[in-house]
Amino acid sequence: xxxxxxxxxxxxxxxxxxxxxxxxxxxxxxxxxxxxxxxxxxxxxxxxxxxxxxxxxxxxxxxxxxxxxxxxxxxxxxxxxxxxxxxxxxxxxxxxxxxxxxxxxxxxxxxxxxxxxxxxxxxxxxxxxxxxxxxxxxxxxxxxxxxxxxxxxxxxxxxxxxxxxxxxxxxxxxxxxxxxxxxxxxxxxxxxxxxxxxxxxxxxxxxxxxxxxxxxxxxxxxxxxxxxxxxxxxxxxxxxxx
Amino acid sequence: xxxxxxxxxxxxxxxxxxxxxxxxxxxxxxxxxxxxxxxxxxxxxxxxxxxxxxxxxxxxxxxxxxxxxxxxxxxxxxxxxxxxxxxxxxxxxxxxxxxxxxxxxxxxxxxxxxxxxxxxxxxxxxxxxxxxxxxxxxxxxxxxxxxxxxxxxxxxxxxxxxxxxxxxxxxxxxxxxxxxxxxxxxxx
Numbered sequence: 001x002x003x004x005x006x007x008x009x010x011x012x013x014x015x016x017x018x019x020x021x022x023x024x025x026x027x028x029x030x031x032x033x034x035x036x037x038x039x040x041x042x043x044x045x046x047x048x049x050x051x052x053x054x055x056x057x058x059x060x061x062x063x064x065x066x067x068x069x070x071x072x073x074x075x076x077x078x079x080x081x082x083x084x085x086x087x088x089x090x091x092x093x094x095x096x097x098x099x100x101x102x103x104x105x106x107x108x109x110x111x112x113x114x115x116x117x118x119x120x121x122x123x124x125x126x127x128x129x130x131x132x133x134x135x136x137x138x139x140x141x142x143x144x145x146x147x148x149x150x151x152x153x154x155x156x157x158x159x160x161x162x163x164x165x166x167x168x169x170x171x172x173x174x175x176x177x178x179x180x181x182x183x184x185x186x187x188x189x190x191x192x193x194x195x196x197x198x199x200x201x202x203x204x205x206x207x208x209x210x211x212x213x214x215x216x217x218x219x220x221x222x223x224x225x226x227x228x229x230x231x232x233x234x235x236x237x238x239x240x241x242x
Numbered sequence: 243x244x245x246x247x248x249x250x251x252x253x254x255x256x257x258x259x260x261x262x263x264x265x266x267x268x269x270x271x272x273x274x275x276x277x278x279x280x281x282x283x284x285x286x287x288x289x290x291x292x293x294x295x296x297x298x299x300x301x302x303x304x305x306x307x308x309x310x311x312x313x314x315x316x317x318x319x320x321x322x323x324x325x326x327x328x329x330x331x332x333x334x335x336x337x338x339x340x341x342x343x344x345x346x347x348x349x350x351x352x353x354x355x356x357x358x359x360x361x362x363x364x365x366x367x368x369x370x371x372x373x374x375x376x377x378x379x380x381x382x383x384x385x386x387x388x389x390x391x392x393x394x395x396x397x398x399x400x401x402x403x404x405x406x407x408x409x410x411x412x413x414x415x416x417x418x419x420x421x422x423x424x425x426x427x428x429x430x
Contacts, residue, residue, distance in 0.1 A: 014332055014333055014336060014356065014358065015356060015357045015358035016357050016358075017356065017357040017358075018357075058358070058359075059359075060357055060358045060359065064357070098354075098355075098357070101355055102355055102356065102357065104409050105336055105339040105340050105343070105355060105356075106336060106339075108339035108342075108343070108406075108407065108409065109332065109335035109336045109338070109339040110335075111407045112330075112335050112338060112339055112342075112398060113330070113335050115398045115399055115400075116330055116335075116397065116398060118312070118399070119397060119398060119399040120328065120397075121312040121315035122298075122300070122309040122310055122311065122312055122315070122399075123309060123310045123315070123318045123319075123322065124258075124307050124308060124309045124310075125255070125256075125257070125258050125308065126258060126322075145374065145376075147374065147375040147376075147377075148374075
């Protein structure tokens with residue numbers, strides 16, 4: 001098996017087209033007469049190898065596999081496909097055109113790469129100091145496109161301080177209601193333990209409101225708070241009876 | 243004024259971007275007697291090569307710029323604290339090739355030629371200022387279209403886009419790929 005001899009490193013290819021061009025170069029295949037059957041099976045073998053190595057296969061490789069198989073199946077059809085003029089349609093034509101076009105740009109990219117390497121050895125003057133005050137704006141301004149403006153606008157917006165919104169919940173219990181509630185919670189002797197008051201609270205918010213209500217009632221001189229000794233339980237005494 | 247050559251030399255020396263005839267005209271207040279940039283550049287370049295200077299004036303991006311010669315790359319690079327030559331990936335170069343010939347071109351069109359997803363590469367080229375967003379296409383979804391920038395011309399040492407190497411004719415590619423029909427038949 002050919003694919004066993006040539007271990008192809010998939011990541012050295014720019015994509016499925018690059019991989020197919022490699023097969024064509026390696027086997028010196030006539031690009032207008034690609035042996036679809038061989039290419040397809042070798043291509044599928046590589047995808048299988050990738051799977052067995054647990055590599056994630058890019059979608060474009062799967063797409064090409066499907067394309068190759070479709071071409072192969074079309075070529076197996078006994079009835080040839082004809083176009084409007086009665087000319088025979090080669091199912092490979094579209095793929096071949098795609099390969100040739102891609103090859104063109106690959107060639108150009110090599111030229112560009114050489115230019116890049118050559119030019120990057122030739123240095124020029126760095127950015128000059130910006131002239132702050134100038135009468136001649138035409139000399140000072142570079143051409144700015146609409147998309148440049150949009151870009152700078154986005155950058156400016158990104159630099160803005162972030163204001164995160166958060167929800168405010170309306171208090172479920174009002175302070176007045178709680179005050180009334182406390183006043184009605186006293187036993188016959190007019191005494192209420194602080195501990196019991198808090199243990200009746202459902203949540204933290206209610207505890208806080210109870211505490212605020214307590215403070216307010218003290219201010220209004222309706223209750224008084226006592227503690228016999230340090231760390232002893234706190235007792236709330238009712239001062240007046242309405 | 244007889245010192246045009248020296249004035250042009252000073253302007254070229256001080257300019258961080260390629261100097262154009264348009265700028266020269268502005269500097270000379272659009273006088274009819276403003277110097278011709280190209281002829282002065284030729285004189286200067288002749289002088290530099292005769293006297294064996296380490297600099298040369300190049301025709302870039304529709305203008306002229308003084309650049310050091312490649313022989314002095316090692317030293318200038320050290321001065322600029324730029325020890326390693328930066329590289330463009332194969333993907334970036336392929337994408338640039340396609341954009342430079344087909345601009346303005348949308349992402350889907352670049353991708354259909356390369357056969358792979360190009361989002362990352364395009365982003366990279368945009369941040370390197372080698373390409374820019376030119377506008378929108380009228381095809382479905384109105385995708386953004388990309389074009390090369392002035393920086394692209396400068397970096398690749400091109401005066402204008404038409405200076406790019408010609409796209410190889412299909413037949414030329416085929417000549418480099420000898421058709422070995424017998425071998426193909428053997429495969430079948």
